[in-house]
Amino acid sequence: MLSRVAESLWWMSRNLERAETLARILDVNYTRTMDRYGSEHALPHWNAVLGIVGMQTQLELIAPSEVASTALHYCTFSSENRTSIVSCVRIARQNALYVRGELSSEVWEAINGLYLSVESSSPRSIARDGPSSFLRHVRDIAQAVGGIIDATISHDEVWDFLQMGRFFERAYLTNRMLRGIDPSASSIESQTLLQMCCASEPFAKVPHAMSETDRVVAFLLLDPAFPRSVRFALREVDASLHRISQTAGGTYSNEAERMLGRLLAILDFAQIGEITNEGLGPFTGRAGDRLDAFSIAVERIYFPRIPVAS
Amino acid sequence: MQALLEGYVSQELFDEFADERGEPRPHYRALARTVGAISTSDFRHRVEMVNSVLLQRGVTFTVYSDARGTERILPFDLLPRIIPVADWTQIARGIAQRVRALNAFLHDVYHEQRILLEGKVPYDLVYSSAFFNREMLDVRVAGDVYIHVSGIDLIRDVSGRYLVLEDNLRTPSGISYVLENRDVLKRSFPQLFAEYMPLPVDDYPIRLREALRRVAPATTDDPTIAILTPGIYNSAYFEHTLLARRMGVELVEGQDLIVHDNVVYMRTTRGLSRVDVIYRRVDDDYLDPLFFRPDSALGAAGLFNAYRAGNVTIANAVGTGVADDKAVYPYVPAMIRFYLSEEPILDNVPTYDLGDLRQRRHVIEHLHELVVKRATASGGYGMLMGPASTAAERAAFADAIEANPREFIAQPVIQLSSHPTIVEGEILPRRVDLRPFVLYGDEIECPPAALTRVALENGSLVVNSSQGGGSKDTWILGE
Numbered sequence: 001m002l003s004r005v006a007e008s009l010w011w012m013s014r015n016l017e018r019a020e021t022l023a024r025i026l027d028v029n030y031t032r033t034m035d036r037y038g039s040e041h042a043l044p045h046w047n048a049v050l051g052i053v054g055m056q057t058q059l060e061l062i063a064p065s066e067v068a069s070t071a072l073h074y075c076t077f078s079s080e081n082r083t084s085i086v087s088c089v090r091i092a093r094q095n096a097l098y099v100r101g102e103l104s105s106e107v108w109e110a111i112n113g114l115y116l117s118v119e120s121s122s123p124r125s126i127a128r129d130g131p132s133s134f135l136r137h138v139r140d141i142a143q144a145v146g147g148i149i150d151a152t153i154s155h156d157e158v159w160d161f162l163q164m165g166r167f168f169e170r171a172y173l174t175n176r177m178l179r180g181i182d183p184s185a186s187s188i189e190s191q192t193l194l195q196m197c198c199a200s201e202p203f204a205k206v207p208h209a210m211s212e213t214d215r216v217v218a219f220l221l222l223d224p225a226f227p228r229s230v231r232f233a234l235r236e237v238d239a240s241l242h243r244i245s246q247t248a249g250g251t252y253s254n255e256a257e258r259m260l261g262r263l264l265a266i267l268d269f270a271q272i273g274e275i276t277n278e279g280l281g282p283f284t285g286r287a288g289d290r291l292d293a294f295s296i297a298v299e300r301i302y303f304p305r306i307p308v309a310s
Numbered sequence: 311m312q313a314l315l316e317g318y319v320s321q322e323l324f325d326e327f328a329d330e331r332g333e334p335r336p337h338y339r340a341l342a343r344t345v346g347a348i349s350t351s352d353f354r355h356r357v358e359m360v361n362s363v364l365l366q367r368g369v370t371f372t373v374y375s376d377a378r379g380t381e382r383i384l385p386f387d388l389l390p391r392i393i394p395v396a397d398w399t400q401i402a403r404g405i406a407q408r409v410r411a412l413n414a415f416l417h418d419v420y421h422e423q424r425i426l427l428e429g430k431v432p433y434d435l436v437y438s439s440a441f442f443n444r445e446m447l448d449v450r451v452a453g454d455v456y457i458h459v460s461g462i463d464l465i466r467d468v469s470g471r472y473l474v475l476e477d478n479l480r481t482p483s484g485i486s487y488v489l490e491n492r493d494v495l496k497r498s499f500p501q502l503f504a505e506y507m508p509l510p511v512d513d514y515p516i517r518l519r520e521a522l523r524r525v526a527p528a529t530t531d532d533p534t535i536a537i538l539t540p541g542i543y544n545s546a547y548f549e550h551t552l553l554a555r556r557m558g559v560e561l562v563e564g565q566d567l568i569v570h571d572n573v574v575y576m577r578t579t580r581g582l583s584r585v586d587v588i589y590r591r592v593d594d595d596y597l598d599p600l601f602f603r604p605d606s607a608l609g610a611a612g613l614f615n616a617y618r619a620g621n622v623t624i625a626n627a628v629g630t631g632v633a634d635d636k637a638v639y640p641y642v643p644a645m646i647r648f649y650l651s652e653e654p655i656l657d658n659v660p661t662y663d664l665g666d667l668r669q670r671r672h673v674i675e676h677l678h679e680l681v682v683k684r685a686t687a688s689g690g691y692g693m694l695m696g697p698a699s700t701a702a703e704r705a706a707f708a709d710a711i712e713a714n715p716r717e718f719i720a721q722p723v724i725q726l727s728s729h730p731t732i733v734e735g736e737i738l739p740r741r742v743d744l745r746p747f748v749l750y751g752d753e754i755e756c757p758p759a760a761l762t763r764v765a766l767e768n769g770s771l772v773v774n775s776s777q778g779g780g781s782k783d784t785w786i787l788g789e
Binding site: 098 | 365366367368537542547548550551554555560561562563565566576577578579580
């Protein structure tokens with residue numbers, strides 16, 4: 001596959017996953033700041049959300065009554081913000097356009113449809129009627145695209161790059177959520193965290209042997225079967241990576257595979273007690289650094305910057 | 311309520327649908343019956359549905375005059391244009407004959423130059439063409455084929471006779487609309503197809519791929535084919551992606567290619583991979599910064615040498631533009647006689663030679679009734695439509711012609727045939743042309759895939775998409 005194509009698939013997929021996750025996070029946060037407990041903490045709540053997606057804005061300088069709408073606008077429609085929903089959808093669609101020849105028409109049409117609907121949404125009506133239907137629409141279509149990709153694109157190299165982008169972004173964001181929202185703070189915080197990860201219902205089935213906080217952390221970080229846990233998502237990345245390089249699992253042929261294998265080994269054999277003793281913050285912080293280094297390695301190996309002829 | 315098509319009145323020119331008495335021609339009768347049974351509101355609903363489907367699919371082109379590079383859908387008209395088998399047989403023979411002669415001309419001007427030596431085509435005309443490429447002299451191209459893909463624009467005069475308006479021999483576009491229009495019409499308006507079985511267009515991409523395989527360098531049995539696109543901002547990018555997908559070949563940009571030891575490779579996730587055939591949708595000037603425009607990033611450095619070494623086939627060949635230079639066009643009938651010893655099956659539109667002083671004077675005096683085109687322009691840019699022009703525009707063209715007669719040609723205004731077309735809910739006559747596509751691998755073939763473009767403004771004779779034209783599905787009927 002062309003390196004340029006691989007790079008576009010990776011970014012298309014990451015941005016779609018990001019748009020979907022962001023839509024869910026915003027919806028959960030918006031609704032939780034509407035009741036009594038939440039409204040008192042609107043500022044820290046919105047700051048936590050901005051932190052998860054790595055956005056910088058000065059909410060402290062804004063009148064308390066404007067915090068929610070400002071943060072919401074910044075995360076949804078702001079064009080300056082490269083990680084707002086609109087920006088993610090635009091980037092995803094732009095990359096889809098670059099690789100349109102590789103995608104099935106159904107995938108392209110779904111992404112183009114998402115783009116057209118997001119571009120034609122009016123920020124004013126969302127400010128008036130609330131963001132839920134808009135956020136839900138983004139989430140639904142982004143999820144549908146994932147399904148259409150699986151069902152209409154051959155599961156070969158193209159699909160593996162898409163898969164890698166999707167699950168890397170997912171692992172990355174779940175890890176960021178665990179850094180941004182401390183489940184030990186209160187049971188409301190841990191519920192919020194679970195909702196943002198779409199995990200409330202699957203989590204309810206987990207045996208109740210540990211403390212609530214430990215269970216939440218273990219579930220979101222280490223669960224081998226929940227598709228948004230960091231470990232599960234990175235397993236998928238690892239599998240795609242090995243299919244792409246045609247290297248046996250558990251071995252490595254390049255730096256990206258080696259780095260990811262190491263991180264996975266930690267997650268595979270970690271015990272929840274070790275993590276909470278060390279502190280969730282330091283643990284997820286180090287995991288985040290490893291993920292950053294991994295993504296740089298992937299870019300260097302598979303889509304090196306093409307030297308510009310002078 | 312009046313049934314659709316019932317009050318259809320054609321103007322004083324040849325109408326595809328209605329004969330002189332206003333009755334539907336035999337091959338349109340079934341369509342008239344079907345359309346007559348549909349209500350106006352249902353019709354409007356379908357028009358809207360089709361447009362939203364096309365937008366969602368991204369069947370769009372980019373308008374250059376708009377600084378933002380706006381994406382627009384080519385307006386699609388639901389009423390199909392129908393071509394009976396007898397007409398198509400004549401058209402297919404005519405365009406195949408033309409392409410054969412034009413290909414022979416290209417081989418000749420880049421080798422022996424017999425036609426120039428015998429004075430059938432003026433030597434100066436060829437050598438002064440902006441598209442004549444001296445680097446191509448004595449270059450051997452695979453199978454001696456230059457024009458792998460062409461689109462021949464046809465119009466019909468007041469008597470219904472088909473005439474060739476121009477030959478597009480460089481990177482003609484439009485086939486994606488042929489494919490999409492058919493697909494969309496089948497889905498949105500299946501009942502129109504009742505009683506008709508138009509020849510399918512779907513196999514065009516495969517036929518194109520097979521034609522390209524046959525002109526691959528002899529070094530390989532299983533050539534790698536790539537489509538070279540200028541990128542997403544090109545007006546025909548949608549078409550490039552559609553063809554790549556349907557042909558199952560790689561879509562590359564210049565930055566994906568690298569030439570090493572006269573062999574062309576693409577950069578892939580598994581390293582460099584050899585390319586044998588490049589179906590390029592990039593103009594000659596941009597193919598190789600070492601030979602042509604040094605500032606071009608759309609091609610690949612070294613590509614032209616790899617081509618001359620015979621290690622890669624470029625389709626269409628470099629330098630084909632000299633044969634579709636509008637000033638060379640009047641000589642195509644002479645080429646047919648010269649190379650094939652045949653009479654042209656399809657006639658040219660009469661064209662004035664502006665290099666001739668008397669003809670030039672006549673043209674300048676009659677600009678208000680003529681069409682003037684730039685010899686090297688295409689897409690409807692840079693032309694003067696005499697009857698619709700202002701005195702100032704005519705004066706500007708007169709000066710430009712006097713300054714550089716080689717740059718222009720002039721033709722009488724041909725009234726183009728009309729076809730029922732939906733305009734704001736009504737069915738009205740609008741002018742149409744026809745662009746059938748011709749493929750040339752080891753043999754010339756004319757797939758039954760032709761684009762009908764329609765001028766949506768009343769009385770307008772300009773059908774180019776860049777100038778606000780639309781398109782129709784075109785049904786070529788089988789035996």
